[in-house]
Amino acid sequence: MINQTTVPRPGAAAQDISQRVVGLVHEISVWIAGNAIGILIAAAIGTFIALVLLGLRGIGCRIIRQGADNLHWRLIFARALAKTHLLFIILCSAQLVAEHANTPTALRQLIQFLFVIAASLQAAIWARELILGFVEHRVGPEADRTTLGSATGIIRLLVSVALFAIAIILILDNLGVNVTGLVAGLGIGGIAIGLAAQGIFSDLFAALAIIFDKPFRKGDNIRFENINGNVERIGLKTTRVRALTGEQIIVSNTNLLNKQLHNFANLERRRMTLMLGLICQTPPEVCARLPDILRRIVEAHDNTSMVRAGMVGFGASTLDFELVFDVHSTDYDVVFDTRSAICIAILKTFNEADIQLAYPSQTSFTAAPDGTLIMPYPDVKLLATDDLDEADNETGEKAPTARG
Structure with a gap:
């Protein structure tokens, strides 16, 4: 004997749907007739909530119009409020009415289903606006929008995809769908993509x-x-x-x-250091006065301040001095010109005060076996002796004998 499956006729299915609709309408009419006061109270509360949300959205739009060129946290939150969707406001009010007015089960489940979808998407939109507003706030209006536009565009895309993916998963989870496999698949796929494009993502995050x-x-x-x-x-x-x-x-x-x-962009000053080498024959009194001389030279220029000046050691053929001063300017051309002017002023002052800067020099002495210094060249010694004899004949006095 062959079992035959009874296939419902299209007319019977349509009749069944119409009967359900008629039953739902009848149930709603009975519910309205029996809970008029509770429905009115809940509707008043829902209307008040809707008006509040509409008012907040209006405030956000007004703030955006007033401060569109000045991005700060007040404007960021205003942009998020302005993105509040009217459908979410309506469903939020309907959800409040359904929860507090003894709503029929079928109608309450329908309203809750729609509210979950609207709330999840609205939360994703709010979070997206806040995150992107934070990114733009950190980038700042003075940043190079043309070069960083690609980076901020990728951030916008990644944030949008991540947030709306989370919203869709939450919606499916509230509908009773098992999302464990979906979440695991997304995680494995993300790890694979990250390993494949590790270099690109490294530079992106940099x-x-x-x-x-x-x-x-x-x-x-x-x-x-x-x-x-x-x-x-x-x-x-x-x-x-x-x-x-x-x-x-x-x-x-x-x-x-x-x-x-x-x-070097945020420098308030630049510190300059000059090393000066004086000849070893410079008197100690001049060396003691040198820091005050250098201070007067530095302070005679605008936007400069003295740090320190003094003798720091003995070189092979010099007395070493160090001059340190600050130039209060962020423009390196100004710093360069100021340092040049101070160097020229030091050279001019030293020439006027007969302070000699040292230059590399070397003197050779020749000694006899007993240690006595002698002239290094015999011809020069004979020439020096002849010059002394001529001086004796002309003056009649014995000139000092040159020893070498």
Whole structure:
């Protein structure tokens, strides 16, 4: 005997749906008739909540119109409030009415289902606006939008995908779907993608570190290793630095952040050090007056301050002095010109005071076997003796005998 499965006719299915709809409508009408006061109270509360949310959204839109050019935390929260969707407001009010008005089970489940979807998506939208607003706040209006636009665009994409994926998983979980396998699959897929693109993600996160931590910005003068130059472009993978010697240095963001960086952009002053070498015949009294002389020279120039000056040691053929002063300027051209002017002023003052700067020199002496110093060249010695004899004949006096 063959079992036959009874297939419902389309007309019977449509009739069954219509009967359910009619039953639901009847149940709702009975519920409204029997709970009129509770429904009115809950509806009033829901309307008040809806008006509050609409008011908050309106405040956010007004703040955006007033401060569109000044990004700060007040504007960030205003942008999040302005993204509040009208459907979420309506479903939020309906959920409050359904929870406190003895709503029929079928209608309450439908409202709760729609509210879960709207709330999850709305939470993702709010979180997205707050995170992206924080990113823009950290980047700042003075940052190079053209070069960092690709990085911020990738951040926007990653944040959007992550948040809405979480929202979808929450919706499915509330609907009773087992999301364990989905979460595990997403995790394994993320690990595989991360390992495959490890180098790219390393430079990407280095670019994000530059955005948030701001070790340098476009136009800053930096030094790393033996390279000194100005930052021209901060890209998604590399940073371009124009060296002082003229060439463009391209270095990956990861390698650049792994080095010790010197940023000269935020200097309030530059400290200059000059080494001066005087001849060994300089009197001690002059050496004692030299710090005051140098102080007057430094303080005669604008935007300079004396740090220290004094004798620091004895060289092979010099008396060594050190002069340290600060130039209060962030412009290196101004610093360079000030240092040059101070050097010229020191040279002029030394010439007027007959203070001689030392230069490399060497004197050779020749000694006899007994240690007596003698002239190194016999011809020179004979010439010197003849000159002394002629001087004796002309003056009639015996000139001092030259010894050597």
